[in-house]
Every structure is written in structure tokens, then in C-alpha cells.
Amino acid sequence: MASSAMVTANQLIIMAELKLFRTWSSRFALRVVWALDLKGIQYDTIFEDLSNKSSLLLQYNPIYKKVPVLVHNGKPLLESLVILEYIDETWKQTPLLPEDPSERATARFWAKFGDDKVLPSIWNVFIKQGKDQEEAIVTAQENLGFVERQLTGKKFFNGETIGLVDLAFGWLANLLSVWEEVCGATLIDHEKFPLLLEWIQNFADAPIIKERWPPRDKLITKYQAHHEVYTSKGAPK
Amino acid sequence: MAEDSVKLLGYWASPFALRVKWALKLKGIQYQYVEEDLPNKSPMLLQYNPVYKKVPVLVHDDKPLAESLVILEYIDEVWKHNPLLPTDPYERAKARFGPNLPKTSKKGEEKEKAAKEARENLKTLESGLEGKRFFGGETIGFVDIAAGWIGCWAQMTGEIIGIKLIDAKTMPLLDAWFKDFLEVPFIKECMPPQDKLLEHNKEFHKILTAAST
Numbered sequence: 001m002a003s004s005a006m007v008t009a010n011q012l013i014i015m016a017e018l019k020l021f022r023t024w025s026s027r028f029a030l031r032v033v034w035a036l037d038l039k040g041i042q043y044d045t046i047f048e049d050l051s052n053k054s055s056l057l058l059q060y061n062p063i064y065k066k067v068p069v070l071v072h073n074g075k076p077l078l079e080s081l082v083i084l085e086y087i088d089e090t091w092k093q094t095p096l097l098p099e100d101p102s103e104r105a106t107a108r109f110w111a112k113f114g115d116d117k118v119l120p121s122i123w124n125v126f127i128k129q130g131k132d133q134e135e136a137i138v139t140a141q142e143n144l145g146f147v148e149r150q151l152t153g154k155k156f157f158n159g160e161t162i163g164l165v166d167l168a169f170g171w172l173a174n175l176l177s178v179w180e181e182v183c184g185a186t187l188i189d190h191e192k193f194p195l196l197l198e199w200i201q202n203f204a205d206a207p208i209i210k211e212r213w214p215p216r217d218k219l220i221t222k223y224q225a226h227h228e229v230y231t232s233k234g235a236p237k
Numbered sequence: 238m239a240e241d242s243v244k245l246l247g248y249w250a251s252p253f254a255l256r257v258k259w260a261l262k263l264k265g266i267q268y269q270y271v272e273e274d275l276p277n278k279s280p281m282l283l284q285y286n287p288v289y290k291k292v293p294v295l296v297h298d299d300k301p302l303a304e305s306l307v308i309l310e311y312i313d314e315v316w317k318h319n320p321l322l323p324t325d326p327y328e329r330a331k332a333r334f335g336p337n338l339p340k341t342s343k344k345g346e347e348k349e350k351a352a353k354e355a356r357e358n359l360k361t362l363e364s365g366l367e368g369k370r371f372f373g374g375e376t377i378g379f380v381d382i383a384a385g386w387i388g389c390w391a392q393m394t395g396e397i398i399g400i401k402l403i404d405a406k407t408m409p410l411l412d413a414w415f416k417d418f419l420e421v422p423f424i425k426e427c428m429p430p431q432d433k434l435l436e437h438n439k440e441f442h443k444i445l446t447a448a449s450t
Binding site: 063072075077078079082083085086089090101102104105106108109112113117146 | 287288297300302303304307308310311314315326327329330333334361
């Protein structure tokens with residue numbers, strides 16, 4: 001009796017059209033949440049505890065075992081930026097990417113730069129100390145300089161409305177200040193990064209976006225724990 | 238399209254520039270090729286790609302684009318014949334995810350670990366070939382062009398570090414695909430001379446391992 005009920009429950013889960021596996025804090029999953037919300041798409045959310053992954057998550061993402069995973073009609077999609085493009089191609093309202101090919105290429109370039117360079121360089125500032133941290137700050141600020149210049153004459157990276165690049169850089173609007181507070185380093189100030197600070201304000205308070213921020217106090221606690229691990233003696237580099 | 242309007246800045250031994258050459262060739266796009274002398278980057282390259290200062294850079298109607306996979310998508314959107322990506326959004330997502338292999342470390346001591354990771358990544362790629370001649374199906378597509386360099390470079394890296402990366406027994410589809418792919422005339426045409434490339438990669442490997450000691 002119990003096992004047939006479980007089978008039915010699983011079948012019901014599989015039949016539900018759109019579901020998103022995420023964690024409360026994942027900056028990558030948050031991009032997908034925003035994209036779906038901006039387009040007014042209904043979906044089910046499954047919150048994962050990454051120290052105890054559900055069998056369903058492992059079934060859908062057996063190799064990387066990560067979030068986010070978006071499952072549409074039983075088919076899994078991985079990698080937040082790939083998922084965003086899929087969402088944009090499948091639901092055409094409130095487009096995340098412009099129509100012009102060179103503008104699209106530019107957007108993809110900056111989204112990738114954010115993940116490949118900006119994010120790791122800022123994380124580097126967070127986990128390092130002393131002279132190493134000073135050097136890391138220089139690199140991070142160089143990268144942020146490129147990002148700052150992209151905002152020249154624009155409210156959002158996408159222009160007047162929020163787009164893929166804004167969602168990709170969303171973590172700058174909440175996590176950056178959390179990391180700055182926890183590790184005691186300041187990366188962006190009004191003198192060098194006025195446009196970025198303005199963007200952070202506009203993005204953080206934007207309708208739909210603002211509904212989904214994870215609680216700041218919980219993030220502080222989480223990253224304080226991370227910071228302790230990284231800065232204790234014999235911490236992994 | 239006139240040749241003047243498309244320009245590619247590349248380097249003969251760059252697998253990423255090779256991706257773009259293949260895509261342009263597949264679509265029959267005329268272009269001007271500029272070979273960069275990488276130890277002495279040209280002011281033009283630095284102007285066109287100030288963020289990474291790397292090749293490839295595609296310049297179309299005076300607009301520069303960097304990052305090879307971004308360039309491939311751009312080419313596919315502007316020149317719609319001989320499409321690289323499929324039309325179905327889910328298939329497109331799978332193709333975009335395809336070249337997404339976790340980076341492996343190259344340092345000397347971690348050689349065994351790196352080789353193991355590389356083989357895992359290759360096995361993942363293998364599963365995308367089931368029932369197909371190319372990743373794109375009957376014709377060459379986005380993943381073929383994005384991953385094509387791996388066959389040649391994996392072979393060479395295997396020789397250089399003394400560990401075989403592509404195993405015909407555990408990766409039969411990949412092994413067959415590499416051979417098949419590299420024999421396609423327009424693919425073969427663009428490949429750099431193998432002996433020169435092996436020497437270049439050996440030198441590069443020496444520099445990398447020296448830097449980590």
C-alpha cells in the first residue's frame with residue numbers, strides 16, 4: 001500500500017509541468033526565480049538541502065549534483081545562464097535578451113565575464129587576508145571597473161528594463177555587501193563606482209526582484225561560518 | 238557579405254580561434270584573417286578585446302566580439318544557413334550545455350587527478366553521441382565545433398604527460414567521432430600542422446609545469 005502511494009506521488013511530481021530545484025541562498029538559482037517571476041510563469045519550487053540531496057535532484061542532475069535544475073515537462077535543464085536562455089526562448093513575454101545579434105552577443109559576453117572573472121575575483125577578496133587580500137582587491141576592482149563602464153548612460157545593463165545581464169549580476173546587489181561586511185574589506189565606493197552603486201539600488205528595489213531576496217541576517221551567518229573556515233590556520237587556499 | 242566586413246583575429250595554435258574558423262568555413266563566410274603574434278599583442282587586439290586581451294576576436298561591420306562560444310552563437314544568428322544550433326529550445330539548451338566541461342588542473346603532481354577528471358568529462362561528452370554520427374546529428378553542429386579541438390589536443394596532451402586520455406574501449410563513440418570529425422574536408426583544412434602544434438604544446442606544457450614548481 002505504502003509503496004504504491006509513493007509511486008503515485010512520484011508520478012504526480014513528474015507530471016507537474018515546471019519545477020525548480022533550488023536552495024534558499026543560491027545566487028544562481030535566484031536568477032532563474034527572477035526570470036520566471038518576471039515572465040509571470042507558474043512553477044513549483046523544491047528547496048534542497050545540499051548536505052542531504054534529494055533522490056529526485058540526483059536523478060535529474062546525476063553528474064554535477066547541483067542547483068539550480070529546472071525541469072520542464074520532465075526534461076531537466078542545468079546551468080543558470082543556459083536555463084535563462086531556454087526560458088527566454090520558450091516564453092517570449094518580457095524578453096531578457098535584446099533582438100539585435102550584436103547586442104545579444106554583448107549581453108552574453110558580460111554575463112560570462114561576471115561568472116568567469118568578477119565573481120571569482122570577489123570571492124578571492126573574501127577568503128584572503130593581509131597582503132594577499134590587498135592584491136585580490138586590486139584585481140577585483142579592475143574587473144568591477146569594466147562592469148561600471150557598461151552602465152554608462154543606462155539604468156540597467158539591459159537599458160531601461162531588466163535583462164539577462166542584470167539577473168546575472170544580481171548577486172552584486174545583495175551578496176557583495178554581505179561579503180564586505182563579513183571580511184571587512186570595501187570594494188565599491190561612491191567615488192570609483194557611482195554607476196554600480198546606483199544600479200544596485202535600482203535593481204534591489206525593482207518590483208518582482210525585491211520580493212525574492214534571501215534574508216540578509218541568514219546570509220551574514222552563513223558567510224561568517226565560511227569566512228572562519230577560510231581564515232583559520234591551515235585553511236584550504 | 239563582402240570580405241572587408243568580417244575580420245578574425247586569431248593565432249595558429251589556438252583551439253578557440255579554430256572553433257571560429259570552422260564556423261565561418263561551415264557557413265561559407267568570406268573573411269579577412271589576421272594572425273596575432275601572441276607574445277607581442279597588436280594594439281588592434283588590445284583595442285578590440287580590452288577585457289581579456291585574447292584571441293579569437295571577430296570584427297563584423299567594425300563591431301568587435303570576443304569569447305569563442307559567444308562568437309559562434311553570433312555567427313549562427315546573423316548567417317542563418319547551415320545552422321549550428323537546432324531550432325528546438327530544449328535541444329538548444331543541451332547544445333549550449335554541451336561544451337561545459339569543468340576545468341581540470343594541469344599541475345605536475347596532480348597529473349593523475351587531472352587525467353581522471355579529464356576522462357570523466359570525456360565520458361560525459363560520449364553520452365551525447367548515442368545513435369548519432371555527429372553531436373549535431375547527421376550534420377556538424379554547435380557542439381561538434383565547440384568540442385572538436387578536444388580530440389586533437391587530448392591526444393597530444395596524452396602524449397606529453399604520458400597518460401592516455403581517450404580510450405577507444407571505454408569511449409568508443411568519442412573515439413570514432415574524433416576520427417570522423419577530423420577527416421571532414423573543411424575541418425581538416427583549417428587544422429594547424431600537427432607536428433608544429435605538438436612542439437608548440439610541448440613548450441607550453443613545460444612553461445605551465447615550470448610555473449607551478
